[in-house]
Amino acid sequence: MMLVEETTVPGAALPVEAFKAHLRLGAGFSGATVQDAVLESFLRAAIAAIEARTGKVLIARDFSWTVSQWRAANLQPLPVAPVSAVGTVEIEDAGGTVNVADPGAYRLVAETHVPKLRATGACLPGIPARGSAKVTFTAGYSADWGALPADLGQAVMLLAAHYYEYRDETALGQGCMPFGVTSLIERYRVMRAGFGVVQ
Numbered sequence: 159m160m161l162v163e164e165t166t167v168p169g170a171a172l173p174v175e176a177f178k179a180h181l182r183l184g185a186g187f188s189g190a191t192v193q194d195a196v197l198e199s200f201l202r203a204a205i206a207a208i209e210a211r212t213g214k215v216l217i218a219r220d221f222s223w224t225v226s227q228w229r230a231a232n233l234q235p236l237p238v239a240p241v242s243a244v245g246t247v248e249i250e251d252a253g254g255t256v257n258v259a260d261p262g263a264y265r266l267v268a269e270t271h272v273p274k275l276r277a278t279g280a281c282l283p284g285i286p287a288r289g290s291a292k293v294t295f296t297a298g299y300s301a302d303w304g305a306l307p308a309d310l311g312q313a314v315m316l317l318a319a320h321y322y323e324y325r326d327e328t329a330l331g332q333g334c335m336p337f338g339v340t341s342l343i344e345r346y347r348v349m350r351a352g353f354g355v356v357q
């Protein structure tokens with residue numbers, strides 16, 4: 159399985175000015191934007207860390223996901239949530255020939271934690287031996303920062319501020335995340351069972 163982020167979070171969607179206010183940085187001075195690139199990088203890092211911990215995409219963007227076999231003949235959980243639309247399902251055979259599956263053969267089940275691709279008939283489009291299926295889809299809570307759930311937005315701010323405050327620290331443990339952040343994102347985390355696959 160391979161998940162690829164086809165589009166990135168646009169810079170315009172990042173709350174750089176709100177982050178400056180959160181950090182209580184000075185405003186209105188000459189050179190006030192000199193740190194913008196650094197602040198943006200901390201926001202991106204915080205978003206990536208929270209998305210990795212929760213399996214939820216914060217700012218909407220496009221993904222492709224390649225699998226060598228379906229989880230079940232008629233149902234395939236998708237790797238992240240929330241998913242708003244499925245684009246295409248492409249089936250590639252062992253020789254590299256790609257065919258686009260009939261969109262009428264499947265539909266999106268847009269569940270909160272584990273969205274799924276479900277067959278409209280008995281089975282999802284067949285994957286040939288040594289072949290693969292590539293599913294393209296759009297995932298994310300919102301296209302802009304303002305419509306993001308407030309607790310997730312606050313978790314990003316807290317974690318980005320933590321990264322900013324300890325940007326020169328090399329002694330912090332692996333995967334260090336402040337308690338306030340973990341408590342804010344806890345309800346978004348999905349329990350995983352059996353070889354790390356979401357049930």
